Amino acid sequence: MTAVRIRRAAFALILLAALYGVAAWIGQGRLPDRVWMGAHYVENVQLLPTFPSLFEEAGFLLESGILPASAAVSLLRVLAGLLLGSTVGILVGLATGRASRAESLADPWVSALRFTPALALLPLFVAWFGYGEISKVLLIASGVAVVTLLGAHQGVRSVPRVYLEAAASLGARGAFAFRKIVLPLAFPAIFASLRVAIALAWVTIVVAELIDARMPSLGYLLALSGAYPRVPTMLVSIGTVGLLVLVSDLLALLLHARATRWMGRAA
Amino acid sequence: MTAPLLQAAGVGYSYPGPTPTKALDNLDLDVEEGEFLALLGPVGCGKTTLLRIFAGFLEPTEGTVRCGGEIIQGPGPRLGYVLQEQSIFPWMSVRDNLEFGLVARGVDAAERHEISDELLRLIGLEAFEAAWPKDLSAGMSKMVEVARVLATDPAILLLDEPFGALDAQTRARMQDALTRLWEQRRKTVVFVTHDADEALYVADRIAVLSHRPGRVKTTVAVDLPRPRSFETRFLARFVALKRMLWEGMDSATQGV
Numbered sequence: 001m002t003a004v005r006i007r008r009a010a011f012a013l014i015l016l017a018a019l020y021g022v023a024a025w026i027g028q029g030r031l032p033d034r035v036w037m038g039a040h041y042v043e044n045v046q047l048l049p050t051f052p053s054l055f056e057e058a059g060f061l062l063e064s065g066i067l068p069a070s071a072a073v074s075l076l077r078v079l080a081g082l083l084l085g086s087t088v089g090i091l092v093g094l095a096t097g098r099a100s101r102a103e104s105l106a107d108p109w110v111s112a113l114r115f116t117p118a119l120a121l122l123p124l125f126v127a128w129f130g131y132g133e134i135s136k137v138l139l140i141a142s143g144v145a146v147v148t149l150l151g152a153h154q155g156v157r158s159v160p161r162v163y164l165e166a167a168a169s170l171g172a173r174g175a176f177a178f179r180k181i182v183l184p185l186a187f188p189a190i191f192a193s194l195r196v197a198i199a200l201a202w203v204t205i206v207v208a209e210l211i212d213a214r215m216p217s218l219g220y221l222l223a224l225s226g227a228y229p230r231v232p233t234m235l236v237s238i239g240t241v242g243l244l245v246l247v248s249d250l251l252a253l254l255l256h257a258r259a260t261r262w263m264g265r266a267a
Numbered sequence: 268m269t270a271p272l273l274q275a276a277g278v279g280y281s282y283p284g285p286t287p288t289k290a291l292d293n294l295d296l297d298v299e300e301g302e303f304l305a306l307l308g309p310v311g312c313g314k315t316t317l318l319r320i321f322a323g324f325l326e327p328t329e330g331t332v333r334c335g336g337e338i339i340q341g342p343g344p345r346l347g348y349v350l351q352e353q354s355i356f357p358w359m360s361v362r363d364n365l366e367f368g369l370v371a372r373g374v375d376a377a378e379r380h381e382i383s384d385e386l387l388r389l390i391g392l393e394a395f396e397a398a399w400p401k402d403l404s405a406g407m408s409k410m411v412e413v414a415r416v417l418a419t420d421p422a423i424l425l426l427d428e429p430f431g432a433l434d435a436q437t438r439a440r441m442q443d444a445l446t447r448l449w450e451q452r453r454k455t456v457v458f459v460t461h462d463a464d465e466a467l468y469v470a471d472r473i474a475v476l477s478h479r480p481g482r483v484k485t486t487v488a489v490d491l492p493r494p495r496s497f498e499t500r501f502l503a504r505f506v507a508l509k510r511m512l513w514e515g516m517d518s519a520t521q522g523v
Binding site: 162168181261 | 322323324341342343344346347348349350352353354356357358359367368370371372399400401412415416419
């Protein structure tokens with residue numbers, strides 16, 4: 001199943017790259033190379049850089065260490081935010097799921113949480129914690145926490161009654177039943193929410209870094225190349241973000257497959 | 268004579284709601300120690316309700332139910348309840364399923380292993396000890412559920428239409444397996460079914476429930492020889508008892 005998915009994804013990527021290559025080849029020499037930047041014209045801009053110039057740019061960014069260093073900074077922020085956010089979110093979600101008598105997640109507070117974009121909190125966090133690492137990590141963490149909280153809450157709420165009753169008849173109660181019955185059954189829902197949270201974390205960090213573009217990072221690289229503008233740098237940065245999202249999602253997917261081997265193939 | 272192991276006296280149950288439905292009414296039933304009792308009745312007669320009261324998941328709205336002289340207060344390993352729905356834990360191996368109640372009780376690994384070994388042998392699933400439940404047939408899963416409950420050595424075994432979802436052939440095989448199990452263990456069993464043939468094949472005594480609200484219409488002693496086998500189903504006595512049951516059930520459904 002996973003292998004088929006990877007093959008399909010690879011095919012789609014190659015197709016996309018090929019289409020881009022054709023577009024860039026056609027556009028070469030036909031597109032304008034002057035761009036109005038609001039106050040002045042910038043000359044010699046490649047709007048659709050061809051593959052050779054993209055590879056050249058990627059080579060430069062890699063060799064100079066700019067790209068690896070930027071990626072590392074963004075990656076660390078994402079990891080810290082994910083760790084903090086998912087720990088808080090999952091623990092709170094498990095607790096509310098266990099305590100809640102309400103069957104539905106239609107409560108107003110849930111909707112308010114779910115549909116408030118985490119990025120809306122950026123000005124607030126900047127006001128509270130200033131520009132810097134704390135704001136960025138907290139920003140990711142808050143988005144991740146909401147998503148995983150809902151996942152864990154839902155996961156606990158949707159545990160079928162039959163398993164709880166069978167366990168109770170076998171003498172399992174309280175924390176033991178929660179650990180042995182509720183947690184394994186809630187796990188798929190929690191993990192699904194974690195996958196969404198990973199994607200969200202990347203979106204959040206790139207936008208936050210674009211807005212507060214100071215320390216080298218992927219968002220910073222994007223903002224900087226936008227200011228010149230240097231389209232090859234932009235595309236390489238965007239590609240790097242895409243690659244990191246893809247790899248982290250794939251890792252999550254593999255972990256998920258491993259942890260749910262007990263499920264039928266159809267599930 | 269000793270007091271019955273399970274004793275339901277004047278039991279009534281109404282499901283709450285805007286229009287309360289009376290599922291059971293003034294029901295009396297005694298189950299003797301070591302007896303295999305079948306509860307037979309049409310669909311919707313309150314068999315499952317009664318079994319859930321015995322299992323401690325429902326509290327009777329009238330009357331009392333005692334197990335070993337004590338009023339039943341909530342579920343527990345003394346009341347070995349096998350649900351009608353499939354309830355094998357799909358995230359645990361067959362052996363872990365069997366040992367679940369023992370782990371809950373804090374039994375050490377060596378003793379757990381010994382007990383689960385014996386149960387695996389009894390239900391003939393030694394080769395499947397490490398298998399995931401998804402690799403078992405529905406009938407095998409049900410036998411694991413029965414054995415899982417036996418592992419904790421309950422005072423009574425409460426089975427709710429365990430083979431209801433199986434095809435006729437598998438059903439007959441499972442009835443055989445259960446009968447073998449019971450002939451070796453001699454547990455007190457309450458077996459809910461709507462199938463007269465099944466009740467006759469497995470039970471010592473059959474309590475026929477009336478249509479809703481359920482009460483015990485009649486009880487029939489099943490004087491068929493044990494061990495039971497394929498031949499049992501064709502004995503003249505089996506057929507005679509079956510006729511009796513059908514007639515009992517017919518009058519049970521009259522007036523609907």
